[in-house]
Amino acid sequence: MDDISGLIARIKQYHPKSDDDLIARAYAFGSEMHQGQYRHSGEPYITHPLAVAHILAGQQLDDATIVTALLHDTVEDTRASHDDIARKFSTEIAELVDGVTKLTKLQLNSNETKQAENFRKLFMAMSRDMRVILVKLADRLHNMRTIKSMRPEGQMRKARETMDIYAPLAGRMGMQWMREELEDLSFGVLNPEGRNSIIRRFITLQRESGDVIDKITSDIRAELDRIGLDGEVHGRAKKPFSIWRKMEEKKIGFSRLSDIYGFRVIVADEAACYAVLGAIHQRWRAVPGRFKDYISQPKSNGYRSIHTTVSGRDGKRVEVQIRTRQMHEVAESGVAAHWSYRDGERAVNPFAVDPAGWIATLNEQFDSAEDHDEFLEAVKLEMYQDQVFCFTPQGEVVKLPKGATPLDFAYAIHTRIGDACVGAKVDHVRVPLWTRLRNGQSVEILTAEGQRPQSTWMDIVATGRAKTAIRKSLRAADRDKFIRLGNELARVAFDAAGKRLTNKALGTAARLLNIPDSDELLARLGSAELQARRVIEVLFPELVLVKGDEIEAGAAIVGLEGDQAFARAQCCQPVPGERIVGITSRGKGVTIHAIDCPTLIDFEDRPDRWVDLHWHSGTHPAVHTVTFELTLTNDAGVLGRICTLIGSQKANISDLVFCDKKPDFYRVQIDIDLRSVEHMHAVRLSLESDADVATITRVRNPDRKP
Incomplete structure (x- = not known):
């Protein structure tokens, strides 16, 4: 039991009433199940769950979470079952282990459709019990700390997944220290030379200017003494990846980079936070635009702190964060602070966010997404966002991601307000709807009855909520038109396949393609979100096979x-x-x-x-796509007749895009699958003969990828 004694001692420091026997039994069971298994490094496998448990103990988490860490790989990698865990420990722990096991099987860096579905499962697991995610994040952190023992291709895959998924997730949950470490470990794998170059510059800088951190820390402590306040002062150089990202974003070299050092002041109460802020601004000049008060306007994950950047010793810019001890605990643990223990009791931190409410808010916008792409977009926008805080004319706070516009503000208030938006005033001045909002601005939305969202709004908004609402409104407005066009496209495709279009066939295709109903299928056909060829493929797969008398x-x-x-x-x-x-x-x-x-x-x-x-001489299948651009009379039934003409030539329309629409004419680009140059001339001739076709040209674009 020597290996588990250090973990138990660590837990006892913050939770004296911890169940020693439960944790010891979990370690013994895990050791027995993993007997004979080894990590890539050659160490016994049990060293990994033990290390994960230590990471979670550092967050002062409860016994059930620690035991889950010790057992998290037993169901997946050993003969142990869910029932074994429930019988030997508890149903709660068995459910947590099962949740971690299911998350481990998710391939979050797979293709987008599968990735979106796996993200849904991830957030579903979070909604059941967020401790599952805490164990998974600790598991990933230890794997990244020991990643050098893996094969190079495995290192790259795991590092990319960590950078894209787990690091932002840790940040979104308020565990900023974990996010920074995960990013930096991934950076060392994905761009080792870039990371080493940052470290070399730091060493050179320290050699030239001495230990800047100790000097500035002493300066801040002197200011605390001057105003008679007790507090802790900590300083550090920012992580190499954080510096690299800032260099890339600002397109500047290391020598021109400012505020590469960060300092943290921890004091007794809020009043002391503002007193320290005043003292620092009296001693050093504040950098304009670099002040954020997250105490009066907390982040949604519970984060509270004052951030300011000043020109410190020798003119070097430094960032200073000022907070209380309770704020610091939430800043370090994020949502995990809800489960923290102190002196044997669940720690009641007034700033800790209720995870149930937090995840409900997070899930609200995801539930409104109607398809995989929308859901994935909403997830990534939510996870990667950096917030700004704006005010309604009544003084209510609206939280938005960095880069948000008045349209995002309108949709954040209510979808009805967003749909009817015709303008906005920012700080009482009329501004364009594409204006990027900044912290502290007051925003007034101007609406008009009868206003509807425009397609150009999609390029203006930055939030998943707004994008989803605009798409939904546009889709509803155009739905009838798209259904009619989709029905014509489907009829042409069925005729070309020698099949009869029926409501039953459309319903079957919708079910096979996981589309709610036949009307939605036709609407997606008409809006070019779905190709008619795909409908034929799922209904009549035998037609996709090359016929015997045709050249493969x-x-x-x-x-x-x-x-x-x-x-x-x-x-x-x-x-x-x-x-x-x-x-x-x-x-x-x-x-x-x-x-x-x-x-x-x-x-x-x-x-x-x-x-x-x-x-090859002979008959080729109609699989060679050619793009035509047509100028057509803007009149009822014209496009349907054009689609019929193409189908009558036994050609299939694989895509259709509207390029320009005017009151009398409009341009479309149509992708047509053809057999040969003779087939192409026949289709073109039939289209040129139509009185409503003003022009027809074959699109041959040298700028397209070969």
Whole structure:
């Protein structure tokens, strides 16, 4: 039991009434289950859950969380089961272990659709019991501290996931120390040279100017003595990643970077916080625009502190944070402070946020997202945001992310206010709706009856709540139009496939594609969010297979070596029957260009990369996409008739985009899947013959990626 004695002693320091026997039994059970298992470093596996438990003990967490840390890998990696944990310990601990196990299986850096679903599961786990996330974060922190024993490719994957997901999550939960350490450990893997260069500059700076931290710490303590206040003063250099990020954001070198040192003053009460602030501003000149009062306007995760930046000793900018001891505990532990113990009792910290209320607020905007993309966008906007605080004319505070606009402010008040917004006044002055708001500004929203959201608003707003509300309103306004257009696109696609369009078929397709109903499916078809080809694929997968009398798409080109990979260039979109040439690319196979493609000029001095090729003779499948731009009369039924004409030529529309819309005409770009150059001419001729088609051109864009 020597390995567990240090952990128990540490817990006893803040929780004398802790259940020693429970923790010892958990360690013994974990050791037995992990017997014979070793980490990449060669250490016995039990050293990992023990280290995770130590991290959580440092946050003064309760026994159940500590025991969960000791057992968090037993269900996943050993023969232990959920019932074993419940029987030997408790149902509460078994549920916590089960929650951590499920989180471990989530691939948060996977493709976006799967990532969004996994994020939903993550936030669902948080809503059940946030201690699950605390254990998972501690687990990830220890894994990052010992990451050098992993293979390089594993290090990169885990570091990227940590930087993208776990570090921002720790910050959003108020555990800033953990966020900074996770970021810096990831930075050391993803950009070791960048991190080393920052450290080298620090060493040089310290050699040139001496120990700046000790000097400025002494200066601040002298100011506290002058005004007769007791307090703790701590100083530190900011983490290498924090400095690197600031250099990247401001596009400046290390020598021009200011406030690379941070200092913290911890005093007895709020009045002392403001007294210290006054003393510091009397001694040193405050930097304009670098003052934030999070005591009067706390962050949503409970964070309270005064931040100010001053020109300190020798003109060096330093950031000073001023807070009370209770504020400091929340600043260090964030939402975890809700479970902290002191002297054997649950610590009652007036600044600790109730996790149930916090996660409910966090989930509110996510629940309104209607699809994966919207949910993922809302999650990332929420997790990565830095807040600003603005006021309504009545003096109520509205919290918004950095970069928010008056439109975001309007939607934060109520969706109805946002939808009806026609203007805004900031500090009593009329401003454009794209104005970026700053801390402390007063915002008045001007509304008008009959106003509706505009598509351009999507580029103005910064919050997930506003983006979701605007999309919903735009979708509702255009829904009938999109349903009619989607029905026409679906009919053309079904005709081209030789199938009959029925309500039952649409309902089945909606179910297979996880879309609420057939109307929503048609609306997404009409708004180009869904391709008609995808509907055909899920209903009639046999039609996707190449027919026996057609040339397989993979064998369409003659002149390639063996199984050499090839792809059609998107800049010219060659089709069978056109003269072609291949351009070799290292690691990418051969790119097929039309012989008159302007992009080929870039390869005139590289004849070694040219390959003489031609299309296989015979019938090709209609899988070669060509983009046409049409100018059409803006009249009822025109677009539907155009889609019918394309379908009558046995061609499939794979995408449709509106480019420009005027009262009399509008332009659209249509992607059409074709068999050959003859097929293309037939489709084009039928479209040119229509009286409502003013112009038709084939889009060949040299700026497109080959």
